Amino acid sequence: MQNTNFNQLVSFIFGIANDCLVDAYDVGDYRKVILPMIVIRRFDAVLEPTKAAVLAMKEKLDAAGLLEQDEALCQAAGQAFCNKSKFVMRDLKARTSRQQLKLDFIEYLDGFSKNVQDIIDKFGFRAQIDKLTQHDALGILIAKFVDPTINLSTEPVLNADGSVRLPALDNHAMGTVFEEVIRKFNEETNVTDAGRHFTPRDIVQLMADIAFLPVQEQLKSTTYRIYDGACGTGGMLSVSADRIGELARAAGKKVSIKLYGQENAEETYAIARADMLVKGEGTQADNIYFGSTISNDGFAGETFDFMLSNPPFGTAWKTDLKAWGDIDKKDITDPRFVVKYNKEILSLVPDIGDPQMLFLANNISKMKTNTPLGSRIVEVHNGSSLFTGKAGQGPSNLRQYIIEQDLLEAIVALPEKMFYNTGIGTYLWVLANKKSPERRGKVQLIDATALKTAMRKNLGEKNCMMTEEIRRQVLDIYMAFDKADPEYSKVFDNSEFGYWLVEVNRPLRLSARLTKENIEEVVKKLKDTKIGDVLNAMMTKKSEYLNYSEFIQSLSKNVKLTAAKQKQLRNIVGVVNENAKAMDEADPDLKDTEQIPFNYPGGIEGFIEKEVRPYAPDVWIDEDSIKTGYELSFTRYFYKPAELRSLKEISKDLRAIERETDGLLDEILGG
Numbered sequence: 001m002q003n004t005n006f007n008q009l010v011s012f013i014f015g016i017a018n019d020c021l022v023d024a025y026d027v028g029d030y031r032k033v034i035l036p037m038i039v040i041r042r043f044d045a046v047l048e049p050t051k052a053a054v055l056a057m058k059e060k061l062d063a064a065g066l067l068e069q070d071e072a073l074c075q076a077a078g079q080a081f082c083n084k085s086k087f088v089m090r091d092l093k094a095r096t097s098r099q100q101l102k103l104d105f106i107e108y109l110d111g112f113s114k115n116v117q118d119i120i121d122k123f124g125f126r127a128q129i130d131k132l133t134q135h136d137a138l139g140i141l142i143a144k145f146v147d148p149t150i151n152l153s154t155e156p157v158l159n160a161d162g163s164v165r166l167p168a169l170d171n172h173a174m175g176t177v178f179e180e181v182i183r184k185f186n187e188e189t190n191v192t193d194a195g196r197h198f199t200p201r202d203i204v205q206l207m208a209d210i211a212f213l214p215v216q217e218q219l220k221s222t223t224y225r226i227y228d229g230a231c232g233t234g235g236m237l238s239v240s241a242d243r244i245g246e247l248a249r250a251a252g253k254k255v256s257i258k259l260y261g262q263e264n265a266e267e268t269y270a271i272a273r274a275d276m277l278v279k280g281e282g283t284q285a286d287n288i289y290f291g292s293t294i295s296n297d298g299f300a301g302e303t304f305d306f307m308l309s310n311p312p313f314g315t316a317w318k319t320d321l322k323a324w325g326d327i328d329k330k331d332i333t334d335p336r337f338v339v340k341y342n343k344e345i346l347s348l349v350p351d352i353g354d355p356q357m358l359f360l361a362n363n364i365s366k367m368k369t370n371t372p373l374g375s376r377i378v379e380v381h382n383g384s385s386l387f388t389g390k391a392g393q394g395p396s397n398l399r400q401y402i403i404e405q406d407l408l409e410a411i412v413a414l415p416e417k418m419f420y421n422t423g424i425g426t427y428l429w430v431l432a433n434k435k436s437p438e439r440r441g442k443v444q445l446i447d448a449t450a451l452k453t454a455m456r457k458n459l460g461e462k463n464c465m466m467t468e469e470i471r472r473q474v475l476d477i478y479m480a481f482d483k484a485d486p487e488y489s490k491v492f493d494n495s496e497f498g499y500w501l502v503e504v505n506r507p508l509r510l511s512a513r514l515t516k517e518n519i520e521e522v523v524k525k526l527k528d529t530k531i532g533d534v535l536n537a538m539m540t541k542k543s544e545y546l547n548y549s550e551f552i553q554s555l556s557k558n559v560k561l562t563a564a565k566q567k568q569l570r571n572i573v574g575v576v577n578e579n580a581k582a583m584d585e586a587d588p589d590l591k592d593t594e595q596i597p598f599n600y601p602g603g604i605e606g607f608i609e610k611e612v613r614p615y616a617p618d619v620w621i622d623e624d625s626i627k628t629g630y631e632l633s634f635t636r637y638f639y640k641p642a643e644l645r646s647l648k649e650i651s652k653d654l655r656a657i658e659r660e661t662d663g664l665l666d667e668i669l670g671g
Contacts, residue, residue: 006177006443007457008150009150009169009177010180010181012147012150013038013181014181016141017030017034019140020137020144021033021034023135023137024132027185028185030185031185031203033125033132034181035181035182035267036123036176037125038140038177039119039123039271039494040109040120040125041082041145042153042169042174043081043083043112043116044088045151045152045153046153046154046155046278047077047079047081047082047088048088050077051083051088054076054077054083054084055084055086055457057073057075058078058084059171061073069084070113070115073113079278080276080279081112081114081115081608082112083108083113083116083356084111085110085111086111087104087108089108089142089145089146091104092105092139092142093142098133098136098138098139099133101133101139102133103314105142106126106129109126115273115286116274116277117284118270119245119270119277120270122267122273123266123267123270124269127146129206147158148185151166151167151169151425152169152174153167153169154171155640156168156171170238171235171278171279172238172239173201174233174271174278174480175198175234175271176198176200176201176235176274178268178271179198180459180460182267183460185668197198198233198235199232199236200462201235201239201508202465202467203414203418204235204239204240204472205239205243205471206394206428206471206475207240207308207380207473208243208244209243210378210428210475210478211240211306211350211376211378212240212376212413212458213247214436215373216247216251218372219247219248219255220253221254221255222255222256223256223257223258224244224255224256224258224306225260225302225305225306226240226241226244226257226259226260226305226306227260227261227263227306227363228308229293229307229309229311229359229362229363230293230309230312231588232263232264233268233271233275233290234271234272234273235275236310237259237260237272237308238275240308241257258287259287260287260299260304261287261288262289262290262291262293262299263289264291264293266393269288269290283574288600293362294355294359295321295323296323297336297362304366304367304375305373305375306376307367307375307377308377308378308379309363309376309378309379310379310380311355311358311359311360311376312355313355313356313381314353314382314384315353315354316352317352317358320355321343321367326557329349330349335360335365336358336362339401346363346397346400346401347394347397348398348401350388350389351389351395354384356382356385357385358396359396360377360381360402360429361398363379363431364401364407364431367433368433371434375433376396376430376432376449377429377434378429378430378431379429380426380427380428380429381429382424382426382427383426385427385429386411386632387631387633390501390629391500391595391627391629392501392628392629396631399629399631399632400498400629400630402431403443403497403498404494406435406440406441407433408443408494409435409444410428410444410446410478411444411445411446411634412427412430412446412448413445413449414427414449415448415449415451415452415464416449416461417461419462422461423448431476439481441493442481442482442494443492443493443497443632444478444482444484444491445489445491445632446477447485447634447638448474448476448477448488451466451470451488452464452465452466452470453467454464477489486625490512490637490638493599496596496598496599497632498597498629498630499596499598499629499631500596500598500626501592501593501626501627501628502594502595502626503591503592503621503625504593504594504612504619504620505590505591505619505620505621505622506587506590506591506616506620507583507584507585507587508576508583508586508587509577509578509579509581509582509583509587510570510576510577510580510583511544511545511575511579511580512544512548512551512552512575513543513544513573514543514544514545515543518573519535519536520532520574522569522572522573526569528559530558530559531555531559531565531569534555534559535573538551538554538555546579546580547580548574549583552646576589582618594607594608594611594612604621606626608621
């Protein structure tokens with residue numbers, strides 16, 4: 001769909017809201033009417049050409065006394081859905097009576113097949129009809145939506161000579177229209193749908209290419225299952241199905257595609273189901289599941305060949321904990337997120353404020369292991385998935401689980417400002433459990449941040465795009481693997497990203513310092529005058545004992561010291577002193593941690609000997625503290641420092657500033 005047509009359509013729809021709803025609704029409630037009306041009119045436009053055939057079939061079914069009519073009427077309509085009322089939406093725009101219009105419109109809505117009724121119910125649209133009628137807005141609304149200057153159908157509107165007057169609106173373009181209308185509504189009301197980022201078509205196409213093209217030679221004439229656990233309006237599923245279908249046909253293969261998705265926002269869920277119906281995928285509409293993928297997995301135990309997703313990120317998932325019984329995240333037992341690995345229980349649960357890695361773990365749990373192709377995952381993440389979480393915490397554990405099982409093929413850094421409602425940097429994670437031989441044990445990092453072209457007009461935050469040529473360039477870099485241009489691509493062994501987090505200790509050096517005041521405090525707190533006498537006698541010999549252990553031994557020869565008394569005594573007379581003899585315990589104030597790369601020569605001990613002991617010879621490590629962590633850093637591998645200006649250039653600029661300001665101080669001070 002051309003940008004011009006897209007912008008005209010969005011402006012037209014948004015204008016309908018302002019023209020028809022301004023006196024009846026607050027701006028924030030426009031979407032309650034506009035979004036379902038877009039879907040209903042889209043259904044209506046698709047069904048218009050076969051309306052006469054449907055009514056003729058209905059007449060036959062009624063005469064035969066058949067009550068279950070949906071299947072036969074859908075066949076007559078040539079679609080996965082139908083409308084058995086005697087109206088199309090255009091018929092209703094001429095009604096002059098409010099009440100008659102209301103009754104006819106309700107009859108029209110009730111005429112849709114059962115699979116459409118679920119969509120209308122999820123929008124909660126029937127609850128708006130009385131209000132629209134009271135404000136005399138329903139007729140105007142219908143008239144606007146059947147305006148001949150816009151086309152919401154999947155077929156183009158033609159001129160008399162057969163040329164295209166209005167282009168068709170495919171399903172992904174429809175999803176883009178929805179996203180932009182929602183964004184504009186939110187913008188008008190200063191509402192942000194935090195964390196939900198509709199994926200632009202150019203990025204969806206790139207994701208589909210990365211998912212399917214590397215394995216196109218392995219495609220067979222069989223059924224492939226594609227899944228999106230955060231499917232939104234369903235656009236990613238639609239583009240994926242189209243792409244794998246193209247590749248299969250080009251290879252002479254006959255494939256069957258089954259699409260599966262889950263969505264927990266009612267509006268977008270309804271749109272996704274509508275998308276499936278309009279595509280003619282009646283049964284597949286039932287494969288769009290409503291609910292939270294995290295706490296209410298609609299496809300538990302199922303596996304898929306391909307999984308493409310753009311999950312929400314940076315949003316809290318506390319409601320999922322409530323759905324699990326108002327538990328703490330440490331009590332999660334779902335086997336998707338708490339796994340047995342290396343004979344240990346490994347929690348993959350991230351911070352409560354960001355669910356994106358839960359979606360990745362969910363996808364991993366649905367990978368096929370018993371097919372030659374296995375499963376491929378392409379998922380959008382923000383930068384936090386690369387590095388958040390310390391060793392032993394959920395995000396790091398998930399990275400460990402992925403990399404050590406050799407599931408990570410590549411990560412692609414995308415340009416900023418690629419998404420409609422966020423300007424932050426995003427990354428494509430590419431996972432496969434049946435890697436090609438040359439990729440085994442390796443990870444490819446691709447820096448595509450500079451591979452973009454500017455858009456003539458921004459769409460929200462989105463100010464750039466990846467053209468077909470740029471997407472091909474990224475794919476060529478991916479396919480070239482270790483032979484790709486190192487400016488854009490680098491390949492590493494899996495071990496490059498692992499590290500040990502080690503607790504490093506230094507001994508406590510404690511002396512015993514005796515003064516008249518602290519001896520009095522000892523007597524008072526220990527309620528023992530004898531110990532005071534002994535300490536006073538010891539103070540006459542020296543006021544500070546640099547070997548605390550010997551000090552205690554000497555004292556113990558003359559008085560009885562319980563463990564409790566020793567603790568109190570130490571708190572009063574013990575003083576940290578770098579000149580004192582080291583004790584057999586660590587100094588808590590000198591305790592530190594070191595992050596030691598797996599690839600450091602000599603491992604942990606080599607690092608300690610070379611990097612730590614030259615500065616702290618008495619250091620030791622706590623073996624029990626060692627934890628394994630994983631993180632990835634694009635900055636480390638692709639950072640290009642800005643070239644510093646020469647002194648000559650700097651001096652020239654300074655002299656120019658001096659000339660510009662010459663005499664300025666005299667002017668300020670009045671000469």
